[in-house]
Amino acid sequence: MDGERDDVLHAVSSAVLAVTRHLSVREVLQVIVRSAQRLLDARYAALGVPDDEGAFAEFVAEGISEQEWEAIGPAPRQHGLLGAMLREGVPVRLPDIRRDPRFDSWPRAHPVLKDFLGVPIRDGDRVLGIVFLSNKRTPGGFTEADQRLLTMFAAHAAIALTNARLYERSRELALVEERTRMARELHDAVTQKLFSLRLTAQAAASLVTRDPGRALGELERVERLAGEALAELRAVIVELRPAELDRHGLAETLRKHVRLLDRLHPASFSFEEGEVCALGPETEAAVLRIAQEALHNASRHAAAEAVAVRLGCEEGRLVMEVHDDGTGFDTAAVSGHGLGIASMGDRAQALGGSVRVVSEPGRGTLVRLEVPTG
Incomplete structure (x- = not known):
């Protein structure tokens, strides 16, 4: 039991630290899901926070790519087994979720789930959400010991989630x-x-x-x-700091912006998020402005077929890249004020970081931002 407790405390520490690093509620949810997935070696993990209208105010998952999410469609509603878990507030462990009478059908693109373990995240008598895992990589499915472990983890996760909400409200x-x-x-x-x-x-x-x-x-x-x-x-x-940043954090705000551009323009826009990076509010706002400037250039001037955005952390520095396969340009022939390069550089410099623009005629353009996270 001591070993299990140590595993839980180690896994939940990242979620608690996420709060102290001033991440948004959604980013804390992502840290919790990733920690639970690693803790019990599951292929799929998800966490849903219900709203008052029969849907989920937040729903995050691990093991499913951005492209798969797009194909699956909207987040699930509070019905079937998930709805029952929210109403009853008790753990559920199944050898095959498809054979449970509460099971409802999945969208066509949804991955096939078999063994299942879900527990409520509670604050006293109130269910804040549910965290569930499926398709344990170790043969045999989830055990009673796994259920105890995830229940203990969920109790700590409730504290992290409550604190994140309190911090976000105060902010x-x-x-x-x-x-x-x-x-x-x-x-x-x-x-x-x-x-x-x-x-x-x-x-x-x-x-x-x-x-x-x-x-x-x-x-x-x-x-x-x-x-x-x-x-x-x-x-x-x-x-002025965009309101979206306070509600969703940098990664989700940028993801939504990229998704909007993908709908509005003939080019394909994609977003890839790496390791979650802790940033202060001013830094988040500046990074978002730089990304928007680079994306504006790509959508208006590059004549690109594909634009890819990548956000992550590398050796204690936030790295954001916007890469397109468009016409490109001769960087030596463009003045510092051309394409907003000076503006992006000034914002990055104010954060102690830098912006590098790499481009050649006919070979696309890469805008790479690096900013210290400390």
Whole structure:
């Protein structure tokens, strides 16, 4: 039993550390699922968090590729065996899930599951979600000892998930306070500029016929005030952190953006996520902006058939790559401001990182971002 307890504590430590590293709730769910999959050597693992409308607010899985998920379709609803587990809140261990009377059919592209082990993740009497494993790689299926192990793991996972939610809510409250402060600053600074701009324009209009020289001076002041107001607006916009990042984290936000581009453009857009990387809120926002700039270039200028995005960690550094098979260009012939290269470089440099653009005519383009995670 001591050995089992040590295995559980080792597996759950990564989920707990994920919370302390300020990852989103969804990323904590992914860490929990991966830990459970490794702990009991299962081919498939999943975790579902129910909503109040008969579906799942969050559903993450391991062992299924992005392409397979696309073919399977929407996340399951709270019916069949999963619904029964949510209602009853007790562990379920089966030699063959397909023979259970509560089993419902799968979508055509769904992998075939056989042996099954699922346990609730509970906070007191409340079921926060269910974690389940299928197709144990070791012959013989899941054992009673496996069930004890996963139940113990789920108890620790409940703490990690609850803490992640509390942290995310506190971060959202802080974000609301920060946006309220920025709105006040925007109102005070930009409104004053725009008011001055309007008065100056009116003065210029009244002087055009009787004093063209003074009117020209007032128009120059209009131009200056407009530039200052624009600078104020840009400063505020740069500071705003996209709301999607607070709800889903960097990886899922970028995945959804790539999926949207895949639907909107004739080129094929794909997303690959490696090891989960812990980043601060400002770094996440900057990385997302750089990725969006690179994807904008690929979708508008590359004439590519395929665009691939990769996100992961390598030796303590976040690495994000956007690669397309399009027309490419001569990097030596493009100025630093071309294709937003300077903007991407400035954002990366502010984070202590770098952006490298590799391209040749006819050979596509690679944008590689590296940012320290510490």
